[in-house]
Amino acid sequence: MSEQLAEQFEQIITGIGEDVRREGLAKTPARAASAFRYLTQGYEQSLEELVNGALFESDLDEMIIVRDIELYSLCEHHLLPFFGKAQVAYIPNGRVLGLSKVARIVDMFARRLQIQEQLTRQIAEALQEVTGAKGVAVQITANHLCMMMRGVAKQNSEMSTSMMLGSFRERQSTRNEFLQLIR
Incomplete structure (x- = not known):
């Protein structure tokens, strides 16, 4: 698979008029293939394998952020890359998730097109x-190179998105508490 991907990167480089045999580009197709596999490794992960049983019983019923x-x-x-930060919250319903697993869930989905x-x-x-959980909230702010490097070329633009489920969607006070705590 990586060899086929390297050949395709070679075609792209040749397609823009470069010589893949020149010193600086000689190993680029293989390096680009390796990097692309890493940047899209989320396709090779599953939620079940990622969580790996790291759920723990808890009577905690307050927001975890x-x-x-x-x-x-x-x-x-x-x-083209986009990069930023995620704020993730949930209100447990008898179980809490291992802390690192929250970040791993973010990475798993981010490492996909x-x-x-x-x-x-x-x-x-x-x-x-x-x-x-009784409720889940996710807010992401990111910079998009497709908007910064090409097209409209707006260097300082950021995009913000949010998703509220359960009590975060149903109760304005819960939503407001989350939004205040992430500011």
Whole structure:
């Protein structure tokens, strides 16, 4: 698979008029294939394997927030990176998830060809599925190189998306508490 991907990167490089035999590019197709496999490794992961039983019984019923989870993804429209931070919260319903698993869920979905709106929803729905939480909230702010490097070329633009499930959607006070705590 990686060899085929390297050959395709070689075709792309040749297609733009470069010589893949020159010193600086000689190993680029293989390096690009390896990097692309890494950047899209989310396709090789499953939620069940990722969580790996790291759910723990708890009588806690207050909001849990994991803030400033760095994320890196590739825009499915241009294959250019977007990067930012996710704020993830949930209200447990008898079980809590191991802390690192929240960040791993973010990474699993970010490491796929993606749009930010979909990424936000996937993270929220996965956390809801895994924990059975009373409510889940996800907010992402990201910079998109497809908007910064090409097209409109707006260097300081950011995109913000959110997804609220359960009590975060149903109760304005819960939503407001989350939004206040992530500011």
